[in-house]
Amino acid sequence: MKKALLKDSLKEIRNTYKRFISILLMAFLGVGFFAGMRAASPDMITTIDNYFDSQNVYDIQIISTLGLTNEDIEALEQVEGVQKAYGEYSEDILINYEDTEIVTKVLPIDDINKVALLEGRMPENKNECLVEKTFCSRTGKKIGDNLIIEEADDSIIKEKEITIVGTMNSPLYVSRQRDTSKLGSGMVSYNMYLLKESFDSEVYTGVYIELENSKQMITDSEEYNNYIQEMTKKIEQIKVQRETARYNQVKDLAQEKVEERETKLKEEKTTAENKLKEAENEIIEGEKQLKNAEITLNNKSKEAEQKFKLAEERIKTAKAKIKEEEENLKKEEQNANAQIQLLNKQKQELQANLQSINTNIQQLQNKLDKINESLNSNNLTQEEIASLQEQKENIENTLKNIKAQKAGLEATLLSINSGLEQIQNGIKEGKEKLNDAKTTLENNEKELNKTKELTNKQLERAKQEINDSKKQLEEGRKTFEINKAEYEEKIKEAEKELSDAKQKIQEIEHPTWYILGRDSNPGYSGFMQDTKSIENLGRVFPIVFFVIATLISLTSMTRMVEEQRVQIGTMKALGYNKAQIASKYLLYSGLACLIGGSIGMIIGFETLPRIIWMMYSMMYVIPNFVASFNVYFAILGLGLASVCIIGASLYTVLKIVGDTPAQLMRPKAPKAGKRILLERIPFIWKNLSFSKKVTVRNIFRYKKRVFMTIVGIAGSTALILTGFGIKDAISDILIKQYENVYNYDMQISLKSDLEETDAEKFIKTLEEKEEINKIAEANMTSGALVNGESEEAVQIIIAKDEKINELIHLSDRKTKKGVKLEEGKIAITDKVAELLEVKKGDSIILKDADGKENSVIISDIVENYIYHYVYMPKSLYEQLYGKYDTNVLFVQNNVKDNQEEELASKLLKEPNVNTVSLSSNMENVMDDMMKNLNYVVVILIVSAGTLAFVVLYNLSNINISERIRELASLKVLGFYDKEVYDYVTRETAILTSIGIIFGLIGGYFLSIFIIKTCEINVLRFGQEISILSYIYSIAITVIFTLIVNIVTYFALKKIDMIESLKSIE
């Protein structure tokens, strides 16, 4: 390029800087948007790749239906290309929190899939754990707090109480989605990490493999995927062998156990039988003894009876004898008494004799005494003495005789007395003797009676004892019988168990290894899907920009070249060749393109991916976003922009540069006016005011510009509408889900261990509560739908009765008519039907949480927006899968919105309630998340707005410069500024309106396309764009138009009439 030419070119830029800037801006927007949007997806992939590399995330995961062993790990490490294999555990537990149970998945801390510590420290003891940050925020637990683990029988986690020592992010769960679980409501709420030592299991639940050299590759790249495929093949080579080994191991182990159990059972059997026999023997012995005792007792009592009889007889005899003797004695006594009487008579006689004697004696004595006295008297003659003496002697003799008589008498009396005494004594003695005998007899009799009584008592006691023993023995026998029966039962059971176990050994399935790549990780695969969506977006959006940028550059450059016709002619006349002349314009547009494009690229690379990342960070937890400078897209973007913009310039220049200098130097005839079709319809044309006629005619005059304007405005409006449309589509989800589909205000999940009767009682009390309006009972569980190769996870809602229809609005997705669950069929939600390509009436495989598969018929496809659901009646569930339990209540309440919280916390205190989730809260939470989406809208609106502005400004500039003479003429004619402005902008207004209409149509389809592209698997985005969005889009375009019009107004005001009209250049 010649120096003068270069100078001219640069001066041209300075003089027409507005045009230059507008081309620059087009390049900026085109390249910036292209680069930014296209780089977003690779940036996201780089970020996750870096994250995965730094956390040493697995390349291949192996899961076996029978678990994996250290031998498996050794074998895997032998495979060429395997860097290291790590055995891993995972276990779902329930954590008690206040009155609820939180389903938590416990994973081990290891060198693979390393967790990223956020706060606190790593666990050092078996009872220390890391939790998710959201766990802390939900439960209010802090580092240092303890958690109580609910006991479970076969859990491999033995700790009961663990301490939180830190929070973490797990690279295995980059999304907010957690795994399904057999516990609780079927979903894991949080993950938790413990030391590997805390897991008490010999078998690993899975093996994670780190491959050699995989870190050098970008994840999900073709290279990486090929490598994984290749390695999967290699691992598959040892698969069968390892599976068999594991099978044998398990079988042997089971066999061993069964055998062990068998021997043990045998032993137990013998001991038990021995014991039983012993017990039986004891009982028999006891019975024998008892019999003996009975016999002895009988004998004894018989003996005693005889003895007593004998004794009694003897006593009887004795009594008889005594009686006899008594009688004898009586007789004797009588005799004696008679004798005594006789004797006493004799005695009396004697005594009377004696007395008479004594009287005789006395008389004699007296006579004697008188004799003696007379003797003793001295006066007495001897004859007298001798007569006296003789008398005396006589008397004395008589006396002597009498006396002898008396003595005889007295002796007789004495003998009588003694005889009497003797008799009396004899009787007395006899009596005494008899009495003695009698007493003895009585004593004997008494003694006998006593003995008899005692003996009888003893006998009685012995009898009692025997009876007692008998009873005891009977009881013993009974117990023995029961025990025996029990034992037999037990043995039977044990034997059954044993045979079952044996059967089970036979039934042990051959284990299957599942060799999985990262794409089986839901978070990762979701993320990768999203990067694909972004990639698709990146393919579509920039096209709009590029098309518009090209068109604008084309018009700008055309205008520029046309303005410089004369100059070009002069140059040609001066002898410059085509290339040299063209070079000025190429330089001009090239510079604009390069500068604008470079700035756009830098800003695009730096901002757009970040903003997109920000949006996605509401769904994913991946740190350290990398906004890289993507050389490929840089070159591609700039290249495309250059092709469009420089190409457009080249096209216009070459079109003109071929003319002869003379042609060029003559002014190009102004565009001729033409009658338009409308004029041929008089009733329309005539009713148009003059200025409107002019406007209408002008519109049809500059077709190119009109086309540009319409395309530009339409493009911008479409983009703006798309921005709003995306927002609508997503925010619609909430509204539709929570207002159209869910009719309930709260969802109550019941405790898992609830008895059926308790649940029923509780529901009844709930129903009676004033605050509660309606309740529908259901069982909610996780499962999957399978159609051929494709499988989608779903939530299964088993409705207890038809009440469900009042609380969940099941309506046909197309007709919007309410549907009822049909017996024996299921209703599925629309998105999953679409994903699995099934329709009403088809049959599909339904898998429950345990993986049990059944083929069912779809009765309806119902409207739904968030997640996938299968609705089925209780009867079908029980027929296919077994017992139904209510675990979820859908509740509609009567309270005002602001009292719902209170009601919820009141309900939460009920012992049967596990969780209460308010629809309004859920809506708020999701709403917060969706606020991030406004970024997209803002990006789209700002860029579309800028586009609109640039387009309009450019076109308005072209419009003015193209028609400057005309406008100057109007000014000369004395048109006020406002009138000139109206003259011009009336056109713009019409074109803008048309552009907006096209834009709205285009925007509608673009939104639909983008919504379809970006749609997340588990969500159905709304397909309707709200009226408000149309209004906003129109308003924004109009506002930009107005801004441009204001600029135009001043540009028009500045038109220099003299300069413009002076001459034609």
Next chain:
Amino acid sequence: MAYIEFKNVNKEYKMGEVTIKALDNTNFSIEKGELVVIVGPSGAGKTTTLNILGGMDSVTSGEVIVDGKQVNKLSNKELIKYRREDIGFIFQFYNLVQNLTAVENVELAVQICKDSLDPETIIEKVGLKERKGNFPSQLSGGEQQRVAIARAIAKNPKLLLCDEPTGALDYKTGKQILKLLQDTSRKEKMTVIIITHNTALAPMADKVIHFKNGRAEKIETNEKPTSIEEIEW
């Protein structure tokens, strides 16, 4: 006081660091109904004078009075009003609105004026009755200039300013245009100022102002102006 007074008018243009004096203390006056021809070489200040008179340009100093109105003191808006109501312009290159037919071009001017004339009549007057529905591109140069004149006089202006109205026309056509202007001046008693570098046209005017170096050097008054038909050049 004359109808139009140009008193000590100076006009300077600043082109970067260079100041160009377009008018240098110019003085002249024109009476109502006069047909004035301004002649002079290129760059003498003719067009500047006309622009100032037409309210399209401002003066650096001096006074311009038209029908008692001090034009140099009018605000921008008043200037537009002045142009709208008092001035009719005719240019060398007609400056018709290409998208409007002959009669529509006249209508364009008429619709913004208060006491305007009927476009159809005017078109007839300028002899374009047959061609009134044609677009400028379908008309010859002379016809286009007639439309321009019709547009200018339809506003019923006080002053008709013509800047080289025949510059782009051939001799015969030019003559017809000048005739039209002369007739208009005579019949309508309209003050008409024509700029031309063709001194031969001087006799047709009531007054001839000779411009040179930004000054009205010589002002001649023809007591008996020649009819344009009689002038040959």
